[in-house]
Amino acid sequence: MKITFEDIYTHGHVVIEDHLSKHYHFPEMLSRYDSNFIEFKTIPTLEEFKQAESYLRNYHLKNGQKHLKFKFPESRKIPVELVDYLNQANYDIGFLELYAxxxxxxxxxxxxxxxxxxxxxxxxxxxxxxxxxxxxxxxxxxxxxxxxxxxxxxxxxxxxxxxxxxxxxxxxxxxxxxxxxxxxxxxxxxxxxxxxxxxxxxxxxxxxxxxxxxxxxxxxxxxxxxxxxxxxxxxxxxxxxxxxxxxxxxx
CATH class of the missing domain: 3.40.630.30 (Gcn5-related N-acetyltransferase (GNAT))
Structure with a gap:
């Protein structure tokens, strides 16, 4: 059996999904970052990220949420252009590791x-x-x-x-x-x-x-x-x- 991050459980509901990403939302606990985020299926271009960022910001503001969180595709590094933007925009960048x-x-x-x-x-x-x-x-x-x-x-x-x-x-x-x-x-x-x-x-x-x-x-x-x-x-x-x-x- 091949284990991936897809096997990891998320306390959240997919409210919208397209070819690029999934948007998870958890109204039962709006302050939980790991339940309210966008996960990209493929590495976004800088313009695609900015569009997703604007969408999530507006969505969260309507729900009184002040955070933004994005996850990137498994085993893929973030391109330099996007890293530069994230740093300029004061994002914290980190990574998770999957073990079995x-x-x-x-x-x-x-x-x-x-x-x-x-x-x-x-x-x-x-x-x-x-x-x-x-x-x-x-x-x-x-x-x-x-x-x-x-x-x-x-x-x-x-x-x-x-x-x-x-x-x-x-x-x-x-x-x-x-x-x-x-x-x-x-x-x-x-x-x-x-x-x-x-x-x-x-x-x-x-x-x-x-x-x-x-x-x-x-x-x-x-x-x-x-x-x-x-x-x-x-x-x-x-x-x-x-x-x-x-x-x-x-x-």
């Missing part, structure tokens, strides 16, 4: 009785939501509150499993697992700063490997961040990359 692993390739872990992994249900939902809120508040209270409502909706989605990690009984980490026929996608993996370097992230991943042993496990990492090095040490295989650009316009 077969569950039996994940390193064995020694048992740690201090760590408990729970599937999120109505019984432990409040603890899960409180943990996520503390992690999301750095992006603003509006974002954090909207994320709470999103997590409540996710709980009812049979294709997404939410996991909560406890360290000596205290909520310490969490992850979402997006389930499809062939893959299980690790998303939103996070560990509270006070509990990092205790093996909680690895334990959450191991739970996913054991639960979905018959699927390919996939995830996306920030190409400019350090977690991707951890994934490589854990035997994940690099597959491809995707460039994006984004900015916030204060008007």
């Amino acid at each position: 692993i077969q569950p039996n390739q994940f390193p064995d872990l020694r048992d740690n009785p201090n760590i408990e992994i729970q599937i999120v249900s109505e019984e432990n939902l409040e603890a899960f939501l409180n943990l996520q809120y503390q992690q999301d508040i750095v992006f603003g209270s509006n974002f954090a509150h909207q994320k709470v409502e999103l997590n409540k909706r996710i709980l009812k989605d049979p294709n997404i499993m939410q996991l909560l990690a406890l360290y000596n009984g205290t909520p310490a980490g969490a992850v979402d697992v997006i389930i499809s026929n062939e893959t299980a996608e690790i998303d939103n993996l996070g560990v509270e700063e006070a509990f990092q370097k205790k093996g909680i992230g690895r334990r959450l991943q191991k739970f996913v490997m054991d639960t979905f042993h018959d699927k390919t496990i996939i995830l996306v990492a920030d190409g400019q961040d350090t977690p991707k090095e951890m994934y490589k040490r854990q035997n994940y295989q690099y597959l491809s990359y995707q460039y994006y650009c984004q900015k916030v316009e204060e008007k």
Whole structure:
């Protein structure tokens, strides 16, 4: 099976699509950049990008959104002319990397009785939501509150499993697992700063490997961040990359 960025789940709805691009919109969470963006199918010319930029700006302004975000085709670099324009227009340019692993390739872990992994249900939902809120508040209270409502909706989605990690009984980490026929996608993996370097992230991943042993496990990492090095040490295989650009316009 060939894994591509097309296999990565997007919390968003395609509101318009043509030969050049797809426009994703998520009215349930307007402040989530990864749910409200345009993804190009082919590399746009500078003029095509400017037209898409103008369209998205007007669309977002009507919805009270101040950000612009664009994703470019997988495994394609942004042409110099377009990079120059993005820099002049004060966009942040970054890239994502796609990784995959077969569950039996994940390193064995020694048992740690201090760590408990729970599937999120109505019984432990409040603890899960409180943990996520503390992690999301750095992006603003509006974002954090909207994320709470999103997590409540996710709980009812049979294709997404939410996991909560406890360290000596205290909520310490969490992850979402997006389930499809062939893959299980690790998303939103996070560990509270006070509990990092205790093996909680690895334990959450191991739970996913054991639960979905018959699927390919996939995830996306920030190409400019350090977690991707951890994934490589854990035997994940690099597959491809995707460039994006984004900015916030204060008007």
